[in-house]
Amino acid sequence: MTTIEQRDQAAQWHAWIAENLLRGVSPYDIAGTMEASGVDRSSAEQAIASAADHPYLQGARVAAEAAAAASAAKLASNAAAPGSSARAKKYAWWLEVQRRAARLSSHHGELPRVTNPSAEEFLEDFYSRNRACVIEGAMESWPALERWQSPDYLKSVCGDAIVEAQSRGNAGGDAATLSDANLAKSLPFGEFIDIVETAGESQDWYMIANNGAKNLQPLLPLLDDVAYAPFLQPDPARTFLWYGPKGIVTPLHHDLTNNLMAQVRGRKYIQLIAPHESAHMYNHVHRYSQVDSFDIDYDAFPAMRDVTIVDVELGPGQMLFIPSGWWHAVRGLDISITLTMMRFPWDNEFHEFYDSYGEL
Numbered sequence: 001m002t003t004i005e006q007r008d009q010a011a012q013w014h015a016w017i018a019e020n021l022l023r024g025v026s027p028y029d030i031a032g033t034m035e036a037s038g039v040d041r042s043s044a045e046q047a048i049a050s051a052a053d054h055p056y057l058q059g060a061r062v063a064a065e066a067a068a069a070a071s072a073a074k075l076a077s078n079a080a081a082p083g084s085s086a087r088a089k090k091y092a093w094w095l096e097v098q099r100r101a102a103r104l105s106s107h108h109g110e111l112p113r114v115t116n117p118s119a120e121e122f123l124e125d126f127y128s129r130n131r132a133c134v135i136e137g138a139m140e141s142w143p144a145l146e147r148w149q150s151p152d153y154l155k156s157v158c159g160d161a162i163v164e165a166q167s168r169g170n171a172g173g174d175a176a177t178l179s180d181a182n183l184a185k186s187l188p189f190g191e192f193i194d195i196v197e198t199a200g201e202s203q204d205w206y207m208i209a210n211n212g213a214k215n216l217q218p219l220l221p222l223l224d225d226v227a228y229a230p231f232l233q234p235d236p237a238r239t240f241l242w243y244g245p246k247g248i249v250t251p252l253h254h255d256l257t258n259n260l261m262a263q264v265r266g267r268k269y270i271q272l273i274a275p276h277e278s279a280h281m282y283n284h285v286h287r288y289s290q291v292d293s294f295d296i297d298y299d300a301f302p303a304m305r306d307v308t309i310v311d312v313e314l315g316p317g318q319m320l321f322i323p324s325g326w327w328h329a330v331r332g333l334d335i336s337i338t339l340t341m342m343r344f345p346w347d348n349e350f351h352e353f354y355d356s357y358g359e360l
């Protein structure tokens with residue numbers, strides 16, 4: 001028999017699933033969050049599927065759509081707030097003011113570098129200012145820096161564990177397409193390591209953050225080789241391993257939270273674009289851009305000519321702070337292993353008030 005606490009907990013999960021489905025969050029992301037919180041993956045998927053089919057949820061969806069249509073119509077007929085496009089133009093004007101002001105700096109287009117900042121320095125100079133930076137010297141005590149250079153070491157720690165990674169084959173497209181759950185394959189970590197280590201320059205296999213929920217338990221022992229900096233909180237569920245061959249690409253997108261990339265092995269080339277450039281960006285859906293920023297087609301995307309792209313090369317032992325809303329695209333210059341970390345001791349739940357999941 002279930003206890004009262006268990007019953008209450010299940011009810012809370014059901015309400016949370018329904019809320020997120022209505023907000024348009026993908027079932028894959030919902031299942032990932034539940035799994036990271038300790039819910040068995042197949043029970044999570046079952047609960048999500050039955051919620052999605054439930055007549056109560058379908059009714060709520062119809063009511064929500066009707067309410068949204070009514071409020072859009074009200075906005076459009078209100079002379080004081082003449083429709084969302086006038087309001088959107090005004091937000092673009094505010095952004096343009098920021099962009100023009102930023103260009104006046106003699107350091108425009110440069111990325112600040114800081115050595116081993118304290119939590120207070122990092123908060124004051126970068127985190128609270130939504131300002132990107134490279135951090136040096138904050139990974140010196142990481143055993144991973146030496147140990148993870150060796151594929152044999154990685155195999156000795158968890159080579160038999162079943163992990164998940166993206167097998168892209170020839171799939172092209174934006175970052176959303178390449179992180180799609182349909183491309184995820186399960187295999188022993190040792191087998192994945194052999195594939196990546198012998199792939200040469202390749203666009204095929206890549207272990208990414210979207211595989212993180214599946215890889216949390218199998219790869220947990222590797223986190224013994226990591227020492228979290230004072231401006232991070234240790235949280236395996238918000239620490240993601242990226243492991244891929246030379247040439248592998250993550251196309252242009254922005255995150256909904258602040259994100260710290262820690263480069264452990266190999267080098268990565270990263271393009272960064274400040275959020276105040278966004279009125280000149282092409283952003284067809286959610287947080288993704290349809291522009292190939294490594295080979296921009298300026299005839300198709302002329303406004304990109306006005307966008308300042310900051311280039312960074314990140315090597316082992318260096319971190320890159322990518323604040324929420326900063327556009328970025330990444331290419332592996334070598335076989336590379338990166339950790340991304342998102343658990344900071346300060347507000348980082350910016351996804352909670354984000355509501356632009358669909359086409360834009």
Ligand SMILES: O=C(O)CCC(=O)C(=O)O
Pocket residue numbers: 209242249250255259328330331338340
């Ligand atoms: O390292 C990569 O390939 C991409 C990392 C990234 O874009 C992210 O964490 O948002």
